[in-house]
């Protein structure tokens with residue numbers, strides 16, 4: 001009888017087992033990307049719940065004789081605040097009770113982003129998490145800012161989201177008066193005074209289908225139908241009513257937070273807020289933003305960045321001009337080297353309305 005010969009499969013099997021890590025190494029990038037990590041969503045949820053629970057909100061001082069409504073400025077940044085000295089002049093010490101400033105600074109950035117001092121000393125650097133463009137992390141950060149500002153001061157009636165690349169185009173007094181301007185029609189007709197949010201919301205755009213399907217086909221339904229998918233400005237000024245609605249929101253967030261299969265089609269910060277408000281409150285927003293941005297010759301979804309050589313008083317005057325009821329009050333994006341010339345024309349141009 002033949003003695004049993006070693007199985008011819010053994011070497012093949014050994015080879016296969018040994019090569020598994022190599023096969024995995026070369027194929028792992030073919031797998032769909034892992035879900036964007038949204039760590040500790042629990043504490044965000046707790047924050048959002050607290051901010052949307054009327055029984056837990058501090059009592060409003062509105063109606064008492066001494067206090068006036070405030071504007072909450074929400075800085076969303078992943079670098080130092082290049083224009084802090086300009087903003088400091090904007091937040092004139094004459095009106096300390098008319099604004100609050102909150103900063104969400106990406107804590108993973110090294111060296112750490114420190115409060116720049118001055119007026120920003122009274123600023124709240126809120127508990128922050130990593131932010132990354134084109135991911136749900138950016139939306140989460142914006143909602144974190146909004147929720148914190150809601151809880152912090154019941155007088156916060158407008159919530160203006162800005163970035164480190166934004167500059168003011170007018171004085172604080174001008175911005176304040178315009179935002180809280182009472183519409184003469186409303187007064188004449190004794191209608192209930194209701195402010196509107198300043199957010200751009202667009203329902204027709206060549207990129208919409210591509211952006212809508214960035215997470216895969218049929219993923220967004222039934223919560224978000226294509227017909228109700230919108231594109232709009234990432235930087236906006238919301239009323240308190242809308243701010244509260246945004247932190248309460250769960251339905252759309254469930255879909256928008258899903259990872260994108262095509263990152264180049266995934267600027268969800270331009271879709272989440274506009275889609276939500278368009279569906280939720282079709283009449284409560286102006287349909288344009290107060291933050292001027294220049295999309296001419298945009299590269300990789302980035303708008304035009306203004307550099308030192310382009311700066312002049314005429315640029316500021318041009319950027320203010322709008323075809324809407326309100327002029328532009330803020331503008332982006334400006335490179336850090338613009339600080340000096342901006343400071344030089346702060347009083348004579350920017351804050352002269």
Ligand SMILES: *[C@@H]1O[C@H](CO)[C@@H](O)[C@H](O)[C@H]1NC(C)=O
Nearest residue numbers: 294295296297298304318319
């Ligand atoms: C917008 O950016 C383009 C360059 O991308 C520039 O030529 C143009 O002057 C800018 N428009 C304004 C109003 O600044």
